Amino acid sequence: MSASFSYDVFLSFRGSDTRYGFTGNLYKALCDKGIHAFIDDEELQRGDEIGEALIEAIKQSRMAIVVFSKNYASSSFCLDELVKIIDCVKEKGRLILPIFYDVCPSHVRGQSGSYAEALAMHQERFKSSNQSLIDNMGRLQKWKMALNQAANVSGKHYKLGNEYEHEFIGKIVKEVCNKINRRPLHVADYPVGMECRVQKVKSLLQFGSDTGVHIVGIHGIGGMGKTTLARAVYNSIADQFEGLCFLDGVRENAVKQGLVHLQEMLLSEIVGEKDIRIGSVSKGISIIKHRLHRKKVLLILDDVDKLEQVRATAGERNWFGSGSRVIITTRDKHLLQGVDGKYEVEDLNEEEALELLSWNAFKDHRVDPCYKDISNQAVAYASGLPLALEVIGSLLFGKGTREWESALDQFKKIPNRRIQEILKVSYNALEENQQRIFLDIACCLKGYELEEVEDILGVHYGVCMKYDIGVLVDKSLIKIKNGCVTLHELIEVMGKEIDRQESPKELGKHRRLWFHKDIIQVLAENTGTSEIEIICLDFPLYEEDEEVFVEWDGEAFKKMENLKTLIIRNSHFSKGPAYLPNSLRVLEWWTYPLQDLPTDFHPSKLAICKLPRSCFTSLELATISKKFMNLTVLNFDGTECLTKIPDISSLQNLEKLTFECCENLVAIHGSVGFLDKLKILSAFGCSKLTSFPPIKLISLERLDISSCSSLESFPEILGKMENITQLELKYTPLKEFPFSFRNLARLQDLVLVDCGNVQLPSSIVMLPELAEIFALGCKGWLLPKQDENDEEKLSSVSSNVKCLCLSGCNLSDEYFPMVLAWFGNVKELELSSNSFTFLPECIKQCRSLKLLNLDNCEHLREIRGTPPNLEYFSAGNCKSMSFCCSAMLLDQELHVAGNTMFCLPGSRIPEWLEQQSIGPSLSFWFREKFPVMDLCFVIGPMGKDSILFRPIMTINGNTMEIQSLTDKRFCFDFPALDYHILIIGTKYMKFGDNLDKPLSKNEWNHVVVSIALDFEPTPKEIIVKQTALHVIKPESSMDDIQFTDPCKQPSFKEKQRLVDTVDCHRQFMQHQTTLVSLEPHVRQGRNSLSLIPPQECKNNLNWDSFSTGTSSIASVQAAEKIGYFGFTATTTHGFIGFTATKGQRIAFIALFSIIGVDGLMAEEMHHNFPRIDRLQEQHLPSTIKQNFEGCNGINEAKVNEVIRCNNNYGNDNERNPLVEQLLLRKEDDIHSKRYQHVWKMASDPMELEYLVHIQKINLSQR
Known part of the structure; x- marks a missing residue:
């Protein structure tokens, strides 16, 4: 027994029911096992209230066993005792084990049967009592809550005649032994930010279901706190399992002592036997499965780095009993294939990082005010990595501010060795090619788009580099965010330090040069060597956006015989290069200082040539196309001297061709339309381009001719182009499309913005994969031009377009029957800012339509029907809308499923939303699962152009992030000049945060519903006038929802x-x-x-x-x-x-x-x-x-x-x-x-x- 407790177990029971039988035998069995149990004597149970001695015994017991028998609830003494036990469970984290002795657990939980009779007897007794009725009623309510909460804990049910009582008692004693003999693992000296992360992992473990075996992986870079988190989760859930095993340091133990040793450790910890000997891995697998397949276990495999380690210890789910949980921590996400859930450990946020640093540096959770600025610098350097914060804080404990500044400067130049060694473990596990790719990214390509990184590295390493990039992602060495390659700052520092160590004293012998001062020095002093493979001179733009001027003689590249990639951005050179290495495979030079390349430059392997904003003319471009026949990427964006794209038919390997914003370009050679390997073609912003040659680009995937203000016709399509999926035509005044448009058979997205009097061909309806037409502000929008050959086909065809946007297209009433007939399968229909006055009844036939936006249709008076499956509807500022239309759209039947989001003018909440409150918020209480409901707000007026908003759910004081289930944001895309009614169903929302975190298990949860806007209202602005809600009854029980605090009695x-x-x-x-x-x-x-x-x-x-x-x-x-x-x-x-x-x-x-x-x-x-x-x-x-x-x-x-x-x-x-x-x-x-x-x-x-x-x-x- 721990010294902090006076007793191991407190026994709560009804003396007249079980004292001289079951409870007496249980007490003796516990004592026989050396378990110090408290059992009261009969004298203590005299009277109506428990005494201080008994209360103290409850507080000083590690766990309580509550024996619910038939007459337990008839004793007010027992019920008061139970209330105190539950208080200790909630406030002090004590354990409780309910025993249902010949009573049904549901009778205790729901206070039915003999328990209902007993509570009714107490209630009648209170009527005739001279004591305060109010106090007694409060006491009765506490009893009910305590019974419910205790009965909801997993316990043991004994039914007379079903088994031997001594065997049942033996099971209880065994479980008690397991619980009280467990000691929590040491988590951390300062476990900052641990609670929310533990909750996220627990939610993945799915404790709502005891069926099956669930496996969860925790992954992240070294030093992020994976092991610390796993220990915290272990301590939080250990009492729910029969067997426990935390296998620490699997990677290291497997190398030093082998897989058999891991199996022996696992069995020894779970079954409680020492000196287990197995002999071989295969035999160990057989023994684990045989001995644990009926046992509910918690197994944690920490720091796994090879799949064979998992196969030897937790290879199959059927090795363990139902309800078991396995947690794997690893740096390599690839090892988590097939698990039920993955959690990537998050960086500490700024507040958490500052607190952890403070604990280590000042032994206090608060920062010393004198160290505030330097502490913030340390936090910025650590970038949320707990290991770095602990190391820095410990090293600087007791040091002055000057020593802090000196140490941080040193860390930035040469990383701390301890941090470096831990981070480098993942790097050391890579193959040689993977290491080189990682260093290329860490030193030179961080922040680049993934597509661009793949282009560059593909030239260096071949197509296999895509697999290698995937390995780096799995090992958390790099991340892909918003289509760009990035990595943790300290991982980046580690990579650069590894490259620096290859030649710490001679810059010219580095394989990679990325630091602009180093590059300037090498170029100015001509100290480059054949060791240099990559130069990335991407100057940062300074405060006044001034580009840096480089003074050199142009001869520096002569010694760089193996230079493969040269990237120069945001800089000016005193002169152009006299020489460029023929080893180059990637040449990117913005504002190249000459009108041509060196005459002796003949790079046979040059694949990527990007010379944006250069002085090249059509003649030089023609020369390049003949010399560099292996080019796959050619970019001349922003080249003002370029007036014509010449014959480039020799570039048959070209995959990407862009000449964006070439303002003087007037013509494009016909050869551009016949490049079989071309995937991306962009002429964006070529404002003087008047015509585009016919095209037959069989590999083309993306075409962009936006902002070509002089282009009036779309190019003829000379044959099937089955790879193009995206077509951008923004701000290009195309008047019509050719009938050959049908050859774009796999087109998926068509974007038209402010294209004037555009007229689509009728064949667009027959494009099988066209999913989205986005036509915004095409005020001269005309009905599709019908091809005579299509007339018969069109009568029986409905387009597969799912999203149709015709906002601001000046649509009239005559247009809709045709639109709805041709686009009958549409799911999202955007018709805002148009001039029609009604929507026809045939809109009811759009059975797939889920989103309908009519914002700012100021002339709209009538809606003659609603689609049957409509979920999102917005009619903001439709000030002419009739009262009947509003009533139809607010009808309860449209919102009965709780999955809608409607916004329309109005100020009166519909009567079916029963719970209503004046002002911006409304409260309710729930238990069990979160209820399905409709929320309603009366909002406005607000003089803003566009208002972002989001519902807020504050649960037990924790504000939960609410997100839309669809891509549609919570947003008013209109100035709300009058009151609007907003209805949001909770099925339309999802909780961005883990909902389990704030919930009180088996207790009532307090919720405050409100709404947040993206601006602070001025005193004249009335934002939220009323709030209301309606509970969807079939899906949510009103027994589990209250609108007054069920846990607190009035004064x-x-x-x-x-x-x-x-x-x-x-x-x-x-x-x-x-x-x-x-x-x-x-x-x-x-x-x-x-x-x-x-x-x-x-x-x-x-x-x-x-x-x-x-x-x-x-x-x-x-x-x-x-x-x-x-x-x-x-x-x-x-x-x-x-x-x-x-x-x-x-x-x-x-x-x-x-x-x-x-x-x-x-x-x-x-x-x-x-x-x-x-x-x-x-x-x-x-x-x-x-x-x-x-x-x-x-x-x-x-x-x-x-x-x-x-x-x-x-x-x-x-x-x-x-x-x-x-x-x-x-x-x-x-x-x-x-x-x-x-x-x-x-x-x-x-x-x-x-x-x-x-x-x-x-x-x-x-």
Whole structure:
């Protein structure tokens, strides 16, 4: 037993049921095994409450065994004991093992059967008790929650007659031994940022299902904390398994002692036997499978670097029992093929990194203020790598700021050896070619597009380099992000240091030159040698974007006989090169300083030639095409002297040809259209180009002739071009397409932006793979031109286009029948900013349509039907839309699945969204799974062009990132000049964060729903007027959802206020049709109620100026409890409100002294209900009207008025003590304070009954 606990086990049981039987035998069995168990004697269970000695015993026990027997719940003593045990489980992490002794676990969990009878008996007993009803009701609620939570923990069920009791007890003792003998692994001295990462791994382990064996991989670069994370996960979940094994350092142990030793260690730890001897790997596999296949185990294989290590220890899932979990940590993601989930360990964020550095450098979680700047520099250098932060922090512990600065400067020049050695393990495991490729990327190609990197490295190493790049990705040495190759900063430093070590003193003997100062030195001093293979001179642009000037004699390349790649960007040279090596395979030189290349330059292997922004003319380009016949990439972008693309028919290996932004280019030679290997052709931005030659490019994949403002016709297609998938035609005023357009048989994306009076051919409908037409701002859009030969075919063909955008195309009402007939399979239809007035009924036939955008269609009045599977609909600023259309689009049937996102003008939330709240947020509580629901917000007006927004779910205080399930962002693509209704189903959303992280297991979870916008509202802008939600009942049980806190009982004062309301309701039901004068009721006291029938409400109050919503005031909450819906608006001395039943609408005005209610201030009420000013005050009785005065603050005169009113309400001029508090604060600018008041509901109808009774007694005593 650990010294920190007095007992190993605390036994909770019903003495009369099991003391002298099952529990007594269990106690003896535990003691026989040396387990120190606490069992109370009968004297301790006398009385109704547990004593301090018993509470202390619970706190000082490592785990509790709760024996649920038939009469357990009949003892209030046992139930109070259980509450304390659950408190220790939640607050102190104690273990609990429930035993269901001849009772059904569901009876305990749901309080049914004998447990329901016992709790009902306690409830009846409380009715006749002299003790506080409120306290007893709170106690009863805690019992219910504790029973539910305990029964939800995995336990053991014993049914009389099914097995021997001593065998059942033996199983319990064995499990207890396993649990209390386990010691947590050491995670880290300072485990920063560990909790959220542990939760992410646990979510991958799928603990919701005990069936099957789940395997999860944790991967990342060395020093990232994979082992640390695995240990933390182990400690978090170990108690759920029968057997445990953490195999540390698999890579190192396999090398030193072999795979058989790993198998022996595994078996020894799980079965608890020492000196296990196996003999061979194959025999070990057989023994592992035989001994563990029925055992629920947790196995962690740490630092695996070869597949054979996994095969020897966890080769098949059937080696382990159901519910087992295997975690593999590795630097090589490739080894995780076939696992159920992969987690790449994330860098520490800036805050976490600073904290870890602080712990190591200052032994405190906070940074010493004197070291703030230098600490930030250290964090930036470490780039989120925990190993680097620990090493740097430890080395600099106790050092001054100057020593910190010196050390960091040194680290930047020569990396720390310990960090370098750990990071270099992955590099050492690479093949030679892979090492060279890694160094090429780390030194020269970081940040380049993957396609460009593959082009360059393919010239050096052949096509096999694609496999090698994949290996580097798997080993976490490089990453591909947004199509670009990148790597961790310290991995980059490691690679550059490895290259530097090849020749630490002579720059000219490095294989790779990348540092601009080193390159300038080598070029200026002519110190290059044949060792140099790559030069990448990519000068950083300085503050004023000035390019660097290089002074040299042009002879530096003569000694570089093996130079293969020369890349020069953002620089100017004093003169051009007199010589270029014939060994070059890649030549990229921006703003090349001469009009031609050296005459003796004949590179037979030159494959990539990029000379953008050069001075070359058509003549020089023709010369190049004849000399460099092996070119695969030719780039002359931005070459102003180029007026014509000459004959390049000799370049039959050319795959990429670009001459973008050649502003003086007017013609292209016909040979360009017959290059069989050409894959990419771009003439973007050639504004003077008037014609394009016919093309028959059988390998072409991408064609871009955007921004060719003088080009009016698309080139003829002379034959089938089955590889082209993408066609960019932005800002090119093409008037028509040739009928040969049909030859683009595999075209997938057609992009047209501001193309004027464009007319597509009718054959476009028959392109089988065309999935997207994006035609934005083509204001002269015409109906497709029909080919006579296609007429018969078109009558029976519907396009396969899935996404059709015709926004801003000036479409009229006549266009839609044709569009919907031809594009009937469309899934996304963008029609914003058009001039049509209605959508035809035939849109119902678009059964695949899921997204329809009609934003800014200001003339749209009518929508004659909705597609049956519509999920996303937006009609922002469709100000002419009829009320009937809005009602149709807000109909509940469209949103019943909880998977829609609709936005349209309006300010009134539909009635089917039952839970409504004025303002930007709404709260609810749930347990078990997150409910399926529709959220609704009334938003606006906002004077912004485009508003990004996102729903926010704050669960138990943790703000969750919400993302759209589709590519469609949460966004208003229009200026919201009026109110709009936004409905979002939770099925349309996904949680970007791990949802398991904030959840309380088996407990209620508090959720606050709100919405975030991308700008701060100005005081004049009203952003979120109302919030509402509707729970999708078939998919979410209302038993697991509450809209008042189910775990917290109201205070006595709050409950009395609730009783006031219930009592008033009873008066109301008795005098439903009575009109009572207002003034006498004010004089009678603050518990009175003035009743006004509906017709009087119409005459006196403009109720429609308010928006219906669920009030936070207790009286209206009580009305909701008994079947009403309502709202209130607070005034200086009370509140105004109404309730409505299904059969009739009834309004009431209840006046309370504002001080007597809760000391709420008028200005605060004005803040919470900003639409008070919309009341037609001239129609109000004078007493009420006066109460609205001063809503902008409370001054001394107002305080005195409140005091006078308060004294009039009380008996014998009693002064409310809250008045005194207000007087004491009146000098403190109290009008600016905000008070948040949470009004709670009684949780039981019986409680309401008794509270009414108590209140009547209190009133009679007064």
